[in-house]
Amino acid sequence: MKNEQLSPSEIEKKAAALAAVEFVKNGDLVGLGTGSTAKYAIEAIGQKVKSGLNIKTVATSIKTAQLAASFGIEVMDLSKVGYLDISIDGADEFTKNLDLIKGGGGALFREKIVASLTKNSIIIADSSKLVAALGAFTLPIEIVPLAYQYAFEEIEKLGGKCVLRKADGEIYKTDNGNVILDTDFGLIKKPENLSMRLNQIVGVFAQGLFIGLTQKIIMAKENSVEVFEK
Template sequence: MSDRQKTHAAAAALDYIEDGMTIGLGSGSTAEIFVRLLAERVQDGLSIKGVPTSEQTADLARELGVPLVDVDHVDHIAVTVDGADEVDGRFQLIKGGGGRHLREKIIAQASDLMVVIVDEGKLVDTLGKFPLPVEVDTFGFSIAAKQIFDGLRSAGVKQPDVHLRRKGDGLAPFITDGGNYILDCACEAIPDARAVDQALKAIPGVVEHGLFINLARVVIVGEDNQARVMEL
């Protein structure tokens, strides 16, 4: 059922794509469906250029024949289409379950419009049930972890639990595309996302975090038989 909802959301996002656009291509399972649907449009003659937010997305786009352009050769991104791990009623997001939130945020920030595509299960009243990823430099990451814990507490998170993300084998640390570590912060609830954003930004060693605030302008929610489009 979830894949059906994701497909409905991804298909609806195509309505925001026009010929000649440069498009940010998100990462994750729902964004992957979007890339596959976009590739079909390209095969039918749609002319676009994609800016991928991860190596995985880049590989898929190349495999499907979606034209790509290096981010450093881009001066304008019209639309970014990406998924999310959580979305609240103010279109604030938690992203980074796949560990690509740094590049995803860079591309989203540079875009005229960010379109978020999710299934119904990603909608929440309050962010935080999904662990908040914080990307950190590998040097002194344990010092950063303590400061992140303190920062979350000061921003109103009652009992944060900060853990180093590891690879599937559970032994080696997970390494991002940028060569950094990720600290996953189980918060249960984030009462003030802006306060958390400011607290984390002030910590040396924090490269980026998974809170996306004031970036999404369109959220498309895939349902069983259709997609529901919400706009700010």
């Protein structure tokens, strides 16, 4: 796909993805993200594999695994992997101190596993994803259906306004068979504190606050690429 056929935001996504792929080395174990930005990285990695790059990967979703396989990329079972050299994924929002909201694509649980396993977790983003404080994007929270009502009420006690995610008029189900509450907390002043409190709620399978899990964010803005690191 040529850049002139892309919108400005898509051009930025692709530029960030191409910059991140340059960090992938021969022999690496690579985590592949899910979503509209990550797809550009997967496509670029596929081109490198065709040119002789020797890597193994794990995928953060069934959809990503299928996409990677279509480009000839070897995909391993995530449960068989104890570490990853590098992962490349997108984000719904990020701050300059590398806090994220993820899960808009519904793959937050596996994305969090991959980020936790990764030595060099790279987030790629267009410039619209940079925010001063998290919370403009609703926070995805994956819930075990059996505990739905309890978790819903406990999350609302924390100040969240929950909406059950639907797709094509049906209740959305994750690859894990769970549901997602897209939850509005307003601007989140203390994301680490909220993350810990959500993790304590019985029935919360995963939540989309990624705190302390990212080593590098590569953001494209117009004709330049900016890197955020700690």
